[in-house]
Each structure stands twice: as structure tokens, then as C-alpha cells.
Amino acid sequence: MVKLVVDRITVVLGSEVVLEDVEFEVSGPGLVQVLGPNGAGKTTLFNTILGLIKPVKGRILVDGVDVTGNPRLVGKYVGYVQQFAGIGLEFPITALELVAGAYLLRQQKPPRLFKRKTALKRALEVLKKVGLEEHALNKPLAQLSGGQKQRAFIARALVFDPPILIMDEPFSAVDPHGRVELAKMVGELAKEKLVIISSHDPTLLIEYTSKVLLLNRRVIAFGDPDEVLREDTLRKVYGSAVLVYAAHVHISDSCPPRSKY
Numbered sequence: 001m002v003k004l005v006v007d008r009i010t011v012v013l014g015s016e017v018v019l020e021d022v023e024f025e026v027s028g029p030g031l032v033q034v035l036g037p038n039g040a041g042k043t044t045l046f047n048t049i050l051g052l053i054k055p056v057k058g059r060i061l062v063d064g065v066d067v068t069g070n071p072r073l074v075g076k077y078v079g080y081v082q083q084f085a086g087i088g089l090e091f092p093i094t095a096l097e098l099v100a101g102a103y104l105l106r107q108q109k110p111p112r113l114f115k116r117k118t119a120l121k122r123a124l125e126v127l128k129k130v131g132l133e134e135h136a137l138n139k140p141l142a143q144l145s146g147g148q149k150q151r152a153f154i155a156r157a158l159v160f161d162p163p164i165l166i167m168d169e170p171f172s173a174v175d176p177h178g179r180v181e182l183a184k185m186v187g188e189l190a191k192e193k194l195v196i197i198s199s200h201d202p203t204l205l206i207e208y209t210s211k212v213l214l215l216n217r218r219v220i221a222f223g224d225p226d227e228v229l230r231e232d233t234l235r236k237v238y239g240s241a242v243l244v245y246a247a248h249v250h251i252s253d254s255c256p257p258r259s260k261y
């Protein structure tokens, strides 16, 4: 059981108020979806939770410990999978090296050389847990599918077994079949960890979701999926990009929020 409290944070970047009085509490294990259009502040919220951005007001607490603006301390509790956009994926390394390397880097004391065996063992363990196939372990990342790459990055975030895992739009670079398979794995992880995930497709993870945060600079709605994923609530931020089919609510990735035509 782990508890994350985002206590009325306000974040200013440049001269822009990007997050204002954002407040919510979540406990794990479970899955929290963070929804909001581009520019809503999802990545900024994650960077603030991670201590990489210091809010001008408010605090971040993990299990009652104030971790605001302290990435080293947050690192004990939180693993992070960054948004792919903008990150070069042509790393000339394999999935196994990526994960084992992350393990070695966090070792405080030299000599790191003797830790290599332990690092490889742990990397294999965690890559198995995220379901990366054996034949993919020693291939360069650039040769893996979007879903396989994403599994490698999730494994890297899990190498120290943090109670919280944050993922920023992990499905955006993954094809539709890969998305469903990845969603199942994420659902499994959410049985033992607090998984916080930003996405544009709430239906993909709906069966595993415990809470939904709808963000647009402020908290527009926060609660159980049934309460938040309603047409009227979603329209407040997504406008005409909300498509309703029978009883299901979808958010289209491809429609502009408001058509000019």
C-alpha cells in the first residue's frame, strides 16, 4: 500500500501558470488515468511529482513524506517512463543493456564492475515480468517494435521495484494490437503497484482503472471512471473530439478539438 498526495500545487513555467491549485490523493495498488488535451499540463504534473519541477505553491507527499522538489528522494518511490515524443530511440544498446545499465548507474559505491552479474540477473527478471520475449533481449532497441521498446523502458523504470510507476502516454508509439497486449500487462502491474498513466484513449485501460483525473491546467474532474468518463464532463475539455458510440465514450486522437469548417 502506498499513498500519493498532490497537495494544491501551482506551477509556473516562464510567465505561464501551467498548473493551478491541482489537488488529489491516490492510493495503490491500482491504476490512475490522467486525461487532458495536449498542453493540459500532464507532463508538467508528472515532472512536478518527480521533483524535477518545483511548484510555486503546494506539496507532493508520498506515504506522508514531503518529497517536493527532491528527485533523489522521489526516486525511492517512483519509477518513470517518459513520453516517447522527442526522445531519440536509436540508442545503440539492447533492451538487456538498457535495464542492466539503469541498475548499475544507481549503485552508489564503486567498484561497479562486480555488480554486473547481479545487474544482468535483475534485468532479466524484470524484462520477463514485463513480457519482453527472450529473442528480443539482445537486439538493439532500434530493431524492436513500439510495444517491445515500451516494455524495455517500463522494465528500466521497474528495476528497483518502486511502489509507484508513472508513465507518460506509453501507448502513443505503439500499434493497435500492441496497445491491447501492453494494456493487459499494465493492468497486471496495477495489481501490485500504483500505476499512474496519461493517455488519450481511456477505453484501453478502462477495466483496470481505479481513478480518473481529468486535467486542463486545473482539475476538471477526479473520481471513479463512471463519474468522470461522462460525455458532458469530457466535453468540457475535449469539445467535439468526444465521440459517443452507443453506451461507450471515446476520445479521438485524430479529430481537432474544434473544427474550423
Ligand SMILES: Nc1ncnc2c1ncn2[C@@H]1O[C@H](COP(=O)(O)OP(=O)(O)O)[C@@H](O)[C@H]1O
Binding pocket: 013, 014, 016, 018, 036, 037, 038, 039, 040, 041, 042, 043, 044, 045
Ligand atoms: N519549459 C517550459 N517553459 C514554458 N512553458 C512550458 C514549458 N513546458 C511546458 N510549458 C507550457 O506548459 C503547457 C503544458 O505542457 P505539458 O505539461 O507538456 O502538457 P501535456 O503533457 O498535457 O501536453 C504547454 O502548453 C506549455 O505552454
Ligand SMILES: [Mg+2]
Binding pocket: 042, 043, 044, 083, 168
Ligand atoms: Mg505531455
